Amino acid sequence: MNIRSDRDQGRKVTSAQVAERAGVSKWTVSRAFTPGASISENARQRVMEAAEALGYRPNLLARSLTTRRTQLIGVVVDQFANPHTQAMLNAATLALQQRGQLSILLNISPPVRSGELLDIAERFQVDGLLFLGTVLSEDIVRFATERQHVPLVQLFRTTEVDGVQIVAIQEHAAGAEIARLLLGEGHRRLGYLAGPDSGRSRLPRLDGYRQTLEDHGLALAATLTATDYRHALGYQAMHDYLQRTPAQQRLDALFCENDILAIGALDALHQAGLDGQLAIVGFDDIELAASPRYRLTSYQPNLDAVVDSAITHLLDRRIPGDPTLLPGRLVVRDSHRAAQSLLPQARHDKPR
Amino acid sequence: MNIRSDRDQGRKVTSAQVAERAGVSKWTVSRAFTPGASISENARQRVMEAAEALGYRPNLLARSLTTRRTQLIGVVVDQFANPHTQAMLNAATLALQQRGQLSILLNISPPVRSGELLDIAERFQVDGLLFLGTVLSEDIVRFATERQHVPLVQLFRTTEVDGVQIVAIQEHAAGAEIARLLLGEGHRRLGYLAGPDSGRSRLPRLDGYRQTLEDHGLALAATLTATDYRHALGYQAMHDYLQRTPAQQRLDALFCENDILAIGALDALHQAGLDGQLAIVGFDDIELAASPRYRLTSYQPNLDAVVDSAITHLLDRRIPGDPTLLPGRLVVRDSHRAAQSLLPQARHDKPR
DNA sequence: GGCCTGTTTGCAACCGGTTGCATATGGTCG
DNA sequence: CGACCATATGCAACCGGTTGCAAACAGGCC
Known part of the structure; x- marks a missing residue:
């Protein structure tokens, strides 16, 4: 157990101690530990052995003082x-x-x-x-x-x-791509679930989304907000929306600013017995998005x-x-699909 | 915009520069920034003003070199x-x-x-x-x-x-408490879902769980394993278990080493159409455990x-x-309940 | 062997602070 | 007013490394 015969006497081992043991000056020790430095192979060997024996590790703080890095x-x-x-x-x-x-x-x-x-x-x-x-x-x-x-x-x-x-x-392209995906699925009343930071930056993502809708003659049908990027707030946003909006006026699809909000929203739908009634798309492609329970369609950044x-x-x-x-890259799973398409349909088989 | 008239000339500002401006020595500057040091209020003021004007911030690396902290x-x-x-x-x-x-x-x-x-x-x-x-x-x-x-x-x-x-x-007490909870719910065939580290340490938690079972004349009915603490592996562990175990031989309840595995397991049950058929308890009480979708009974460490x-x-x-x-502290939600107790029953009203 | 060149190595100074010690300063008291 | 004491400040040395410069050394060549 007592490997620490030489080393560890109170203070830490310094380059000077290694130098003494190796029979060189402390400057040579420094060079031995500096990759491109000019030092003979012989000296380097001796320094390394001494360093090993004493358990020396260079103090990087001291180094930083001079190198400024x-x-x-x-x-x-x-x-x-x-x-x-x-x-x-x-x-x-x-x-x-x-x-x-x-x-x-x-x-x-x-x-x-x-x-x-x-x-x-x-x-x-x-x-x-x-x-x-x-x-x-x-x-x-x-x-x-x-x-x-x-x-x-x-x-x-x-x-x-x-x-x-x-x-x-x-972001702009991503927002547009998601809009096209939802439109292609037949959704017409599209909304956006925004997080806390959306106010400050007019998100290019939202712009891309909205602009694509407008190109198709549609307006953004609703904007929900969550005050924090957390599951509970995504849940609450959807919950409140369902409360205050009669069934026939509801959105077809909701694009959520990120996956954790999207999953919260999905859970709220589930809780209300409306599974699959409102298409959801997230962003970030977190691990849970791939869960068979959610099969959340999302957008995967190349992290x-x-x-x-x-x-x-x-x-x-x-x-x-x-x-x-x-x-x-868009990761297409199931959560973005239209309610009726949950039943097997020929719809996806487009003519090629 | 150009607030940097004095400061920022290539190098960073040092204590010596502050000292010069304040008309004191650099040692006095050091003392001004050392909480309990002996320095006059007058000098401290002058130093602080000079420091502010120059945008001086002490180099903590240099300090660490002498203080050894x-x-x-x-x-x-x-x-x-x-x-x-x-x-x-x-x-x-x-x-x-x-x-x-x-x-x-x-x-x-x-x-x-x-x-x-x-x-x-x-x-x-x-x-x-x-x-x-x-x-x-x-x-x-x-x-x-x-x-x-x-x-x-x-x-x-x-x-x-x-x-x-x-x-x-x-851990031992926690394991025991969870066993008692499950037994009290009427479960008799209890299992454990272990994570990758369980092999190394005979987890006291598992010991407490098992021992409590034995005190009631029961043995641990099954041990499942997940090779990593991730949702997908909890899912897979449960999925595989369901595949290989005929319905009538299955566990009543499964205590999972942590919540993310537990949630994976719940998702696998859901996927198999067996929601609520197998009681689940987790550990850690992560945020998602409280989600209305899971209502996972868990154990909350006082983080x-x-x-x-x-x-x-x-x-x-x-x-x-x-x-x-x-x-x-045990956080009792719903996932630990027996299948039949999902229907309203008088069972929970024990005589007082 | 002497000279030249290229590589090693030692040295002093420095990076930007801190600290024990000695000296200066100011205030109190008899 | 001088002695005495507490408080402030300057100084040298140091923390553990790096770096430019110059001296020492080795090897190659004529």
Whole structure:
């Protein structure tokens, strides 16, 4: 058990100690641990052996002090209840780790003063800040416009803010594609379920959706809202809608701003005994969307591509420019179908 | 727009620059920013003004170098697909932030070599490591037993590892309570749906469950397994079970290792047209459990209390001791009820 | 062997703070 | 008014690395 004969005497092992043991100077030790440095193979070997024997690990903080690079990226998150956040977090941290960066998780959920937190992150000398689909508050916008020396990238939101690089989905096209899908299914009264952030940014997605309807001579039939991206609020939005709207005036189909709201809405329909009576489409394609219980038609962003592009922007310290908009892909399941088409019909067999 | 007249000339602002402007030495600046330090009110004021004017923020890395405290806690996570992980992450980061600490998120999902990643975290001089319900791999155990100078705390798992402080739920009692609930409901053939980690640790929860059954002269009727804590695997486990087990031999009730598996199982029952035929109980009480569609009876850990205790252990650098086991609370909804009790019955009105 | 060139290595200085110690400053009291 | 004490501030040294520069060294070639 006592492997710690040499190492671990109170303090941590420093490069000087390794140097002494290897019979070289501490500068040579530093070079041994610096990839492209000029050092003889012989010396490197001896240093590595000594380091191994003593259990030496370079202090990355000390290194950062001179290199001015910390390899730390602040990852800013606010909607923990949304499974898509989780997927983003997973993808982002994995991608960062692969590039030798670590993520500092900054949680700006409601009680937290986001401006203060970003300030603290800056003191930790983060190399950049990555906003994972967060709602951009006043605080954040102010921070962004003031401190333009730390690169800022925002994922999956198209609110343009000075100094923030946007990497997102081609929202307009996605909205249009979903409208066409629903129209093709025969729906005519189409609505939209908006989340809390829709007010600030006139979502291109909604524009694309609405515009396509208008191209077909239709107007957006109703807009519901949820005050947070959570299951319960999707449920409630649909529940209230059903309460206040007589059956014959109801929508044919509802496009929801994301999957967790869509699933809430589906659950409300189920609860009201109206399964399949109102077509639903979501967005994000979270894992639960594929569940046989929901078979939610959704739009799948290419998460890896988005994250990859974002990280490239951060690490190359590119100057923020036009939004990078990547394509996604529609995942067609069952929830978007018209009520009658739940019965087997020939309708889908179009002439080719 | 150009607020950056003074600040921001290439390099970042240092304490020396603030000192010059305030007409004091850089040491005085340092003291101005150190809470309990000996400094006159007058000097502090001047320093603060100068700092404000220049946009100075102390470099916390440099500070950490001398103080040997980084205020960084490594938060280790592996099961991103489980909503409970998200809840833990949210609670943990918020609690840490409130205590002035920041979280470095370490993602040890399958492809990642966890030993290496922990090693890197150590080089960043994290003040401690918090394992959020992760499955303890060989790598991690080795790391834990070798490096006992960085405090390690494990949440929600009771696998005892040398040098790791455990903070979890009173699993044995919880298992027993759930068994009693199901027995009280009239169920007699009770099963357990285990997750991937059950093999390693003979879960006290399962022990408590089984033991209570035995106290009533019953044996555990079946054990199903899911190879990962994900909805699809809970679904599959139940699906396969239904396939291979004739109706008359099936379980009355199934206790699932967590909610996401339980919900998968419920969905599989629904898909098979067996809604309500098999009682289900989960664990963790995730948000979706409360959905009117599931009404999943579950066990709610006191997340805040667990996280709070864990962080206290970390920050006080306490020597790891006996596991800290906190009580949780059974959340009784509908999914645990017997099939016939879905019809209104007098059964619940026990004589008082 | 002497000279030239290219590679290694040691050194001083620095990154941006903190801390113990010594000195200066101001206020109180006899 | 001087002694005394508490409080403030400056200074040197240090935390654990990196980097430009110059000296040392080795090998190749004539």
